[in-house]
Amino acid sequence: MKDISIASLRVVLPLAVLVGAGLGGYAIFQTGPEVAIASRAVELPGVRVHEVVLSDLALSVTSHGTIAPRTESQLVPEIAGQVLWVSPSFASGGFFEEGETLLRIDQYDYAQTLITAQSQLTQARLRLTQEEAEAVVARREWQELGRGAATPLTLREPQMADARAAVAAADANLDRARRDLERADIKAPYAGRVREKNVDIGQFVTVGAPVARIYAVDRAEVRLPLPDSELAFLDLPLAYRGQGARPGPNVILRSEFAGKTHEWRGRIVRTEAEIDPVSRMVHAVAEVANPYAQGLDPSRPPLAVGMFVEAEIEGRTASQVAVLPRAALRGRNQMLVVDATNRIQFRRVEVFRATNQIVVVSGGLEAGERVLVSALEAATEGMQVQVLTSDGSA
Numbered sequence: 001m002k003d004i005s006i007a008s009l010r011v012v013l014p015l016a017v018l019v020g021a022g023l024g025g026y027a028i029f030q031t032g033p034e035v036a037i038a039s040r041a042v043e044l045p046g047v048r049v050h051e052v053v054l055s056d057l058a059l060s061v062t063s064h065g066t067i068a069p070r071t072e073s074q075l076v077p078e079i080a081g082q083v084l085w086v087s088p089s090f091a092s093g094g095f096f097e098e099g100e101t102l103l104r105i106d107q108y109d110y111a112q113t114l115i116t117a118q119s120q121l122t123q124a125r126l127r128l129t130q131e132e133a134e135a136v137v138a139r140r141e142w143q144e145l146g147r148g149a150a151t152p153l154t155l156r157e158p159q160m161a162d163a164r165a166a167v168a169a170a171d172a173n174l175d176r177a178r179r180d181l182e183r184a185d186i187k188a189p190y191a192g193r194v195r196e197k198n199v200d201i202g203q204f205v206t207v208g209a210p211v212a213r214i215y216a217v218d219r220a221e222v223r224l225p226l227p228d229s230e231l232a233f234l235d236l237p238l239a240y241r242g243q244g245a246r247p248g249p250n251v252i253l254r255s256e257f258a259g260k261t262h263e264w265r266g267r268i269v270r271t272e273a274e275i276d277p278v279s280r281m282v283h284a285v286a287e288v289a290n291p292y293a294q295g296l297d298p299s300r301p302p303l304a305v306g307m308f309v310e311a312e313i314e315g316r317t318a319s320q321v322a323v324l325p326r327a328a329l330r331g332r333n334q335m336l337v338v339d340a341t342n343r344i345q346f347r348r349v350e351v352f353r354a355t356n357q358i359v360v361v362s363g364g365l366e367a368g369e370r371v372l373v374s375a376l377e378a379a380t381e382g383m384q385v386q387v388l389t390s391d392g393s394a
Contacts, residue, residue: 092197
């Protein structure tokens with residue numbers, strides 16, 4: 001009997017423990033707090049947009065070039081001789097005025113030649129006077145003693161013609177001698193500056209050998225290469241046969257000097273005769289008046305020959321276009337527009353002009369629309385995004 005009770009307890013006790021544990025767990029489940037099941041939130045990609053504004057845009061084209069003189073000459077003597085004197089202005093970089101004597105050649109031989117020419121002219125005129133007097137006597141004698149018509153030789157007409165020719169030749173020699181004497185003073189043909197000096201006092205110069213290179217300072221020029229793609233934005237003064245040149249667009253030239261950027265204003269005056277066969281560029285020539293004037297800014301340097309400048313050429317005006325960051329353009333002519341519900345729409349646009357910084361759109365966008373300008377991978381039509389503000393918040 002006792003053995004049966006012990007066996008029953010071995011079976012009943014574990015069952016009782018299990019039932020108690022189950023009832024305790026159930027009681028805890030029924031009386032414990034309710035656990036809320038949170039749904040997983042979907043994060044929308046944040047993007048930046050640019051609002052479309054339509055307005056008229058004044059276009060410009062940028063180019064670069066080196067300043068060159070409009071007029072440059074080689075100073076060449078017309079007579080030979082030793083250089084006796086040079087002007088203080090006759091130095092590399094020196095300024096001079098029109099008609100100023102830059103150097104003087106020894107005049108002695110040319111002064112003696114002038115005296116000889118004057119003597120020859122006097123002798124030729126004396127001979128002509130004598131021949132004219134003898135012709136008068138010959139005509140009178142023929143009228144008194146002769147018969148029939150007198151020959152030209154009898155009336156000394158050939159002799160007088162020869163005497164007149166000798167006077168003309170002597171007069172020409174005298175004029176040449178005077179000019180040679182005047183040419184001993186080599187004078188500046190215009191107001192300018194000495195670029196290169198080749199002779200000095202004591203040197204012997206010959207006819208046709210350059211003594212200096214000079215250039216005018218009234219105007220400076222810069223040759224500006226322009227690609228074919230930029231010509232549509234400019235109103236260049238193209239030259240046609242039989243037509244006068246018309247004024248070209250304004251130009252602002254900029255160059256850095258002593259850590260500061262300075263400006264000069266000029267104008268496109270012409271385009272060159274041919275297109276560069278290698279680069280396929282058209283070269284426009286800008287002109288600046290009085291490049292060595294100080295101007296309103298005393299710290300501004302002169303627009304010297306050889307200075308490298310950046311040129312901003314005034315272009316045409318584009319009507320009702322949108323100017324957007326270059327990042328807004330996707331491919332050649334596509335942009336992403338974010339609509340009122342923050343969903344993406346693919347839009348084909350008409351690109352009027354594109355640079356490294358901006359893109360000008362002439363069609364395909366309406367004022368007030370928002371164009372996506374931030375990078376977005378795997379964009380799809382109708383994709384929803386959240387627009388970020390300027391401080392980066394949604």
